[in-house]
Amino acid sequence: MSPSPNTPARDRLRIAIQKSGRLADPARALLTSCGLSWRESRDRLFCYGESLPVDLLLVRDDDIPGLIAEGVCDLGIVGRNVLLEQGYDRAGNGGAPAFREWRALGFGGCRLALAVPDGWDWQGPEQLAGKRIATSYPATLTRWLAEQGIDAKVVLLSGSVEIAPRLGQADAICDLVSSGATLAANQLKPVTTLLESEAVLAGPADALDATRGELADLLLRRLDGALRIRHSKLLLFQAPRRVLPDLLPLLPDAEAPTVMRLDDGDDLALQALCHGAVTWQRLEELKRAGARGLMVLPVEGMLA
Ligand SMILES: Nc1ncnc2c1ncn2[C@@H]1O[C@H](COP(=O)(O)OP(=O)(O)OP(=O)(O)O)[C@@H](O)[C@H]1O
Ligand SMILES: O=P(O)(O)OC[C@H]1O[C@H](OP(=O)(O)OP(=O)(O)O)[C@H](O)[C@@H]1O
Ligand SMILES: [Mg+2]
Structure with missing residues (x-):
């Protein structure tokens, strides 16, 4: 119930x-x-x-x-x-x-990265010894510095962290990066990732x-x-039985495709739930390998 x-x-x-x-x-x-x-x-x-x-x-x-x-x-x-x-x-x-x-x-998706001014010749974390690093993630940064055995000063900022080096508040920063555009706009470069986030x-x-x-x-x-x-599609098509070995390698992301025998002759009907992108290029490859009547359907729900 x-x-x-x-x-x-x-x-x-x-x-x-x-x-x-x-x-x-x-x-x-x-x-x-x-x-x-x-x-x-x-x-x-x-x-x-x-x-x-x-x-x-x-x-x-x-x-x-x-x-x-x-x-x-x-x-x-x-x-x-x-x-x-x-x-x-x-x-x-x-x-x-x-x-x-x-x-x-x-x-x-984004990552928490350590970034330094463009002009730095980055050799490794030991270069951070004695430096000031601005961040909104003090506990994560402190833990990472301890793991690296580096003694640096953590400068806590709640936002606009990337501007700190230009203002003379810090020598490096530790902040979220996605496209990298904010770092580039502030003449900074990412040198190491502390964590991958989503x-x-x-x-x-x-x-x-x-x-x-x-x-x-x-x-x-x-x-x-x-x-x-979320990114899955249901792929339906028909094909002669003899081309099955050529078709299956084109469906590496499909969950155990269902293969049904059609009444007349040697043709099969196939149904495959594909978890990767079903692109036009992929459909064309399947067609070249012998598939016919290809149909791509959205999947609304699934309960294992
Ligand atoms: N540039 C980015 N690209 C992708 N994801 C990001 C990016 N920046 C942050 N995120 C992710 O999105 C989350 C929320 O970011 P957002 O900027 O909306 O938070 P916020 O300003 O702290 O919001 P709130 O008002 O709720 O405190 C972040 O904690 C991070 O996981
Ligand atoms: O690598 P990018 O694609 O440039 O993204 C990174 C920026 O995105 C977030 O800031 P946001 O734009 O949320 O502003 P905020 O300072 O208000 O958090 C994050 O703090 C970085 O500053
Ligand atoms: Mg917040």
Whole structure:
């Protein structure tokens, strides 16, 4: 039986997502693709789950790990960079791990990188000894410096980190990089990556109670299905049996293709769920190898 949306408040699952910013729309879209829908409150900070007893809390991304740690919400969608930073910070202060990454979600990709002025002849981390490094990720940077055995000064800035070297506040920086355009615009170059990040589903380090745990499991199953088919297409076509050995190598990303024998003659009908890109070029290669009537269909949902 599906959980009723009228479940008592203590048994409802609460998920925190970014109110506005890079992760806000894709996070909501992903949860919507899992069949969740909400009635929005007037202040739009809390959305009551209608299709399932799963509510949304719209917050600043930096608050999400703390909200999970305090049990104010059960799950959250946040950048791995934020989750790890706050985890390292807690660990540095002797705190027990209170949250962890449950799933990588495949959007919001970026990296936390160390960058130095263009003019530096970068030889390695030992060059940072005694230098000042500006960052919004002090715990991650401090941990990395300790791993490298480097004694450097960490300068904490909450934003516009890339400008610090030009202002004379720092010699190098450690910040998020995606296209690299911000670094280039500030005459900086990335020299090493501290962590690869993307949006993640975060949850408590310990298990949820039985009722909310069951709801979380249901959501995770849907999420895994949604993530699995996010870039998937269903490919349908026909082909003579003799060309099958030429066709199958063109479908390396297909889950065990279904092969059906057609009534008349030696023709086969094939159905393949492809997890990689089904490009025009690929369709043309299949056609050259003997496939006919190629059809590419979107996949709406999948439950393993
Ligand atoms: N340039 C980028 N390209 C891709 N992803 C990024 C980039 N910058 C940040 N991110 C990812 O998106 C997350 C959210 O970034 P955003 O800039 O929206 O955060 P914010 O300004 O801290 O928002 P908030 O107002 O919620 O505190 C980051 O923590 C990181 O995981
Ligand atoms: O490599 P790029 O594609 O240039 O992206 C990197 C920039 O993106 C983020 O800043 P954002 O634009 O979110 O501004 P912020 O300083 O307000 O966080 C990040 O802090 C970098 O400054
Ligand atoms: Mg933030």
